[in-house]
Amino acid sequence: MGDEPRRAGFGGRFTGTGLACRRGERLVFAGLEFALGPGEALVLRGPNGSGKSSLLRLMAGLGRPASGALAWDGENVARDREAHAARLHFLGHLDAVKGALTAAENLLSWARLRGTHADRAGIAAALDRLGLARLASAPARFLSAGQRRRLALARLLVSPAALWLLDEPSVGLDENSQAALEAMLARHRAEGGMVALAIHGAIALADAREIRLDAFARGPAMDSAA
């Protein structure tokens, strides 16, 4: 298996204190706390609409919390957006795959977007780890939904980042790809990386902490639903 270049030992500590999120009039969650250190994993669980995606977006810096603060090594991340962006990978609901480009070109442009000088070998290794080597030069519009998801996951491998924020990363994946994802996560944590992910189904993550978002739900809409 080809190894892509990585920064050894990510380090850092990512914390959230008193976090609240508001969507329109509705308070989605409030008083949420978390802490993530090197090698640790956080699994966000809860019913639809409980704020798993919202929390991941807040963690990424796509939007600001209604109250509370996110900090990296004690410093508020809102103070330096670019520095925070440089240490994270965000995988949302959308795969961000450009159909007109080939799978390899998609990966290359993502890596360059993050300022990484990715080489062909690194791209090929990432595609190989997610079982896409055969499809490297196929236009991405011909990929299936699961293959697109795998291509989006390969993005995490072509440029190094300490913090992975993954929203339902296993949607549409077959068994082999799920195993590849679990191996990716384990390796990232072994290298000192952190993972926060929202998921409904099962995933093998050793010693992961779990946050149940519905436990932090307040506000009128959730009360009437309960």
Next chain:
Amino acid sequence: MSSLATTFGAVVRRDLRMVLRQGADGVLVVAFFLLAAAAFPFAIGPEADILSPIAAGVLWVCALFASMLSLERLFHADYEDGNLELLILAPAPLELIVLGKALAHWIASGLPLLVIAPVMGLMLDLPAAARGALVLAMLLGTPTLSLIGAAGAALTLGARRGGVLLVLLVLPLTLPVLIFGAGAVEAAQTGQPWRSELMALGGFLLAAIPLAPWAAAAALRQALD
């Protein structure tokens, strides 16, 4: 510093590659410009003494509308497929990324217009002396159109009927470019100096380079909040 250049290059290269692959957008802009400008001799008549005085204005208005055509997709495609989140989360100033997108838009839609505008000038009986002024004025004016358009495209992102709103928003802002752009060509046509008009166009461009990306970046962050 070099990683910023890599990011900027990645944005420009990807957008241009997609234009080349898909082709439709660039061809559409040129075809629209050709057909719109060619409609005037048919509607007004082929007499040189009528066409020649309005040629500069016609070419500029057609170029303005043509460059509006592909603006709506500038951020909307990225917004729909999730790439906008990645652009915002790139470890570089969002303003720089917007500048890259505007540059790619100009290369794909403004540059082709520069090449065919003198040919269309021939059709509208624009004197040979004014064609140089036309190309130079467009060289300075069309990047400003792309930049102002990028700010408009960011502001109307996610709005219903965003395309119409975009045109309504952007057109008034581009009037100074239109006035001085057509003014330069008219001055050259009548044998007057047209240096000051070009300098005004250059000034607009220099103002738009920092201001438009700044406004667009603020609007994009808002759109994804």
